[in-house]
Amino acid sequence: MTSSMNPAIVATDLRKSYGDKVVLDGIDLMITEGTIFALLGPNGAGKTTTVQILSTLINADGGNARVFGHDLTREPDAVRALIGVTGQFSAVDNLLTGRENLTLMADLCHLDRAAGRQRIADLLDQFDLTEAAGKPVSTYSGGMRRRLDLAMTLVGEPRVIFLDEPTTGLDPRSRRAMWHIIRALAAEGVTILLTTQYLEEADQLADRVAFLDHGRLIAEGTPRELKRLIPGGHVVLQFADQEGLDSAARTFAAGTRDDAALTLQVPSDGGVGSLRSLLDQLDHASISVAGLSVHTPDLDDVFLTLTGQPDARASRPDHERAPAR
Amino acid sequence: MSTLSLAVRDSSTMLRRNLLHMRRYPSMTFLLIGIPIIILLLFVYVFGGTLGAGLGPSGDRSQYANYVTPGILLITVVSAAQGTAISVAMDMTEGIIARFRTMSIFRPSVLTGHVLGSLVQTMLSLVAVTVVALLVGFRPTANAVEWLAAVGVLAMITFALTWLSVALGLVSDSVETASNLPMPLILLPFLGSGFVPTDSMPAAVRWFADYQPFTPVMETLRGLLLGTGIGANGIIAVVWCAVISVGCFFWAKALYNRNRTA
Numbered sequence: 172m173t174s175s176m177n178p179a180i181v182a183t184d185l186r187k188s189y190g191d192k193v194v195l196d197g198i199d200l201m202i203t204e205g206t207i208f209a210l211l212g213p214n215g216a217g218k219t220t221t222v223q224i225l226s227t228l229i230n231a232d233g234g235n236a237r238v239f240g241h242d243l244t245r246e247p248d249a250v251r252a253l254i255g256v257t258g259q260f261s262a263v264d265n266l267l268t269g270r271e272n273l274t275l276m277a278d279l280c281h282l283d284r285a286a287g288r289q290r291i292a293d294l295l296d297q298f299d300l301t302e303a304a305g306k307p308v309s310t311y312s313g314g315m316r317r318r319l320d321l322a323m324t325l326v327g328e329p330r331v332i333f334l335d336e337p338t339t340g341l342d343p344r345s346r347r348a349m350w351h352i353i354r355a356l357a358a359e360g361v362t363i364l365l366t367t368q369y370l371e372e373a374d375q376l377a378d379r380v381a382f383l384d385h386g387r388l389i390a391e392g393t394p395r396e397l398k399r400l401i402p403g404g405h406v407v408l409q410f411a412d413q414e415g416l417d418s419a420a421r422t423f424a425a426g427t428r429d430d431a432a433l434t435l436q437v438p439s440d441g442g443v444g445s446l447r448s449l450l451d452q453l454d455h456a457s458i459s460v461a462g463l464s465v466h467t468p469d470l471d472d473v474f475l476t477l478t479g480q481p482d483a484r485a486s487r488p489d490h491e492r493a494p495a496r
Numbered sequence: 497m498s499t500l501s502l503a504v505r506d507s508s509t510m511l512r513r514n515l516l517h518m519r520r521y522p523s524m525t526f527l528l529i530g531i532p533i534i535i536l537l538l539f540v541y542v543f544g545g546t547l548g549a550g551l552g553p554s555g556d557r558s559q560y561a562n563y564v565t566p567g568i569l570l571i572t573v574v575s576a577a578q579g580t581a582i583s584v585a586m587d588m589t590e591g592i593i594a595r596f597r598t599m600s601i602f603r604p605s606v607l608t609g610h611v612l613g614s615l616v617q618t619m620l621s622l623v624a625v626t627v628v629a630l631l632v633g634f635r636p637t638a639n640a641v642e643w644l645a646a647v648g649v650l651a652m653i654t655f656a657l658t659w660l661s662v663a664l665g666l667v668s669d670s671v672e673t674a675s676n677l678p679m680p681l682i683l684l685p686f687l688g689s690g691f692v693p694t695d696s697m698p699a700a701v702r703w704f705a706d707y708q709p710f711t712p713v714m715e716t717l718r719g720l721l722l723g724t725g726i727g728a729n730g731i732i733a734v735v736w737c738a739v740i741s742v743g744c745f746f747w748a749k750a751l752y753n754r755n756r757t758a
Binding site: 226227228248249251252254256258260261262263264265266267271275278279280281307323324327 | 505506509517591
């Protein structure tokens with residue numbers, strides 16, 4: 172997707188504190204035009220603050236940043252003309268209808284009447300809101316509201332879009348629809364900075380990912396590069412008794428055994444071929460296995476390894492990692 | 497686009513937004529018109545006989561209806577201003593304000609939209625209240641020019657109080673606070689020449705009543721509509737309105753531009 176290597180956003184040593192609390196502790200960013208950049212981190216890591224600074228909503232205490240060469244503090248209006256922001260909390264006018272909201276944006280972007288009307292019709296169509304266009308936004312569902320929000324951001328055809336947790340609180344279907352829209356925008360050459368708490372989302376969408384923790388970037392790279400930072404995948408074998416575990420441990424000398432849980436962790440790339448050979452070896456040794464799970468590294472592992480919270484994953488039920496709210 | 501035409505264009509866009517809000521929720525407008533009408537009826541039909549007698553040897557209820565109407569018109573303006581403070585505070589809790597701040601638009605247009613919208617709303621309220629006043633015995637003697645001047649004076653004080661209430665709406669951290677902060681304003685017509693002549697008051701109260709901004713405005717209106725003496729009140733009213741408008745405009749602008757964390 173990178174037709175050019177122009178930097179769209181360059182930030183150096185961004186700092187922000189509220190009173191004693193340091194929210195951003197020196198952030199450097201370089202985002203190439205036409206790419207999707209994901210800023211990942213838990214709540215309170217400083218994601219929203221970063222977006223608020225880069226979108227001219229608040230001033231940084233230190234450091235500087237440019238959007239297409241325009242300095243944020245010296246030329247905020249030049250920056251504002253290039254960007255679009257869809258924040259975490261829906262930025263729509265609840266008393267107006269969907270169409271009135273879009274018309275408001277078209278007027279504020281100073282589109283002429285005909286061009287504005289055409290743009291609004293296209294966006295309503297693209298975001299599947301034509302039917303609801305005449306209804307007040309207060310009657311919209313969460314997914315519709317988020318789509319309208321993004322449509323409003325796009326009226327002025329921004330070259331850089333900030334999406335602050337664009338899918339938080341959406342059901343899986345609306346979430347997938349939002350991903351589809353984001354990919355299509357990037358394909359058109361729009362630069363996208365998105366923040367998310369969902370590692371899967373960053374993995375799915377982003378060309379580059381940065382991990383933010385306690386106001387610092389702790390790692391940055393492509394999802395593939397980041398996954399390489401941590402040890403490879405493995406297969407976990409679960410046994411019914413100590414005997415099974417003992418004989419399996421003899422067969423797979425490279426495994427790591429856990430006597431309390433009666434499990435053996437065997438290094439594996441998780442591929443079908445290696446799984447088959449593993450099962451064959453078990454068969455051959457007549458070892459009965461109660462259960463088996465394949466584990467390939469994902470960004471969760473990277474994040475948890477980097478933040479030094481390896482135990483958090485085990486103690487956290489799986490569904491908590493899925494978008495839920 | 498020049499700054500001025502940008503300012504006009506964006507402000508009129510925001511005005512359209514505020515007028516749509518009012519059209520969609522007319523109950524607020526009715527509530528704001530209701531307060532001055534109730535006070536008018538109360539003072540003409542309940543207190544009017546007695547208070548009218550206090551105006552002079554020939555004073556009666558109908559004369560009191562004439563006397564009290566300029567004060568009631570200011571109560572209308574204040575009541576509408578309270579609505580402005582509430583709607584500004586409510587607006588500031590909406591995410592769309594953050595969106596406006598990140599757009600390349602005339603920055604105070606959110607505020608000028610509110611002010612212009614409130615001006616329209618207040619003028620409509622004033623028409624409604626004036627009609628009721630005429631029904632209960634208000635008999636103005638003004639000619640066309642004097643009417644026009646009275647409308648101008650009302651527009652001036654509305655403009656000033658609207659900027660004040662926009663600032664009060666911005667300084668409030670909640671909608672409840674915004675609803676309470678302008679409350680004292682509604683007392684000012686009472687603590688002035690709105691309901692009884694100031695020379696009937698004790699010295700300290702009278703001093704306040706004579707020098708507070710509402711009194712010259714009400715005396716000017718009374719002079720224009722009923723032919724009483726205006727004297728220096730016209731000039732004083734204009735100066736008060738200008739000072740309040742300019743001061744509150746800059747106050748509101750500074751409040752709007754301050755960094756917000758959320």
